[in-house]
Amino acid sequence: RIAYVNGQYVRHADAAVHVEDRGYQFADGVYEVCEVWQGKIVDMPRHLDRLHRSLNELRIDWPMARSAVEFVIRQVIRRNRVVNGLVYIQVTRGVAKRDHFFPAEDVAPSIVVTAKPTSPAASQVQAEKGIAVVSYPENRWPRVDIKTIALLPNVLAKQHAKENGGKEAWYIDADGNVTEGGSTNAWIVTKEGALVTRPAENGILRGITRAVVLDLVQKEGLTFDERPFSLAEAFEAKEAFVTAASTLVMPVTRIDGKIIGNGHPGSVATRLRELFHTATD
Ligand code: PDD
Secondary structure (H helix, E strand, O other): OEEEEOOEEEEHHHOOOOOOEHHHHHOOEEEEEEEEEOOEEOOHHHHHHHHHHHHHHHOOOOOOOHHHHHHHHHHHHHHOOOOOEEEEEEEEOOEOOOOOOOOOOOOOOEEEEEEEEOOHHHHHHHHHHOEEEEEEEOOOOOOOOOOEOOOHHHHHHHHHHHHOOOOEEEEEOOOOEEEEEOOOEEEEEOOOOOEEEOOOOOOOOOOHHHHHHHHHHHHOOOOEEEOOOEHHHHHOOOEEEEEEOOOEEEEEEEEOOEEOOOOOOOHHHHHHHHHHHHOOO
16 A cells, blocks of 8 residues: 655555654644545545635645645555545644644645545445444534544544444534534434434534535435434434445434334435435535
């Protein structure tokens, strides 16, 4: 495998950043994960727009022109011969002697790009079974709209889920509402058949997969409601599912050990999963 690290393509085994990289010391950086499907990068413009926004919010410069980042992403995919997989892009504020204040202007941001193949067949097997999720108190900072590499709360939440028989954690805010998953956005389908997902302006990452699914939902003429929903409402839902570049539309069949719907992936989630790539850029 080959990785791109600050201007060079290197063997993945040798790919390293400096110990004084601010990503390593302060989690002072942002990232993107994009799906590669049938050799194409899914929704690249939307991912780079979100990367731009994340960088802006943290006042980190692009490490190089956006078009150059695009070129590198394509190179890394090609050099790793990835047909179906995931690309990871990370930009940090760069390497500087440890000091909380921003480094001098001449410190260049660091960039790393990696790509790995994934198995659509294995993911499909998972989707046909559905996953279990485990609730977890929302304990993250208020700026979860920025896709930062500071993922310790997400790591702890997901590990808790795993140790309790789940594949994903659902964060529950102080009002008892689901914000999102540890690395996914959360959805339910009500008994009346309406899709519900929390509005993007508050308490969640604006998932690209979420946005694509919302486009699909409108195209298909399904009823949907962007509003917060509670854990109690999710227990009673007809269906539940999560969305992310890494999972696409993934049905949820259990929440905190309670069976959702009939315990099998729902028809709405299954259909949205099938149609997903018809709605991507
Ligand atoms: N996670 N919410 C959180 C907290 C996430 O980390 C992610 C993505 C999403 C879904 O966003 P998108 O649809 O753009 O992938 C929602 C990536 C895949 C990860 O950390 O691996």
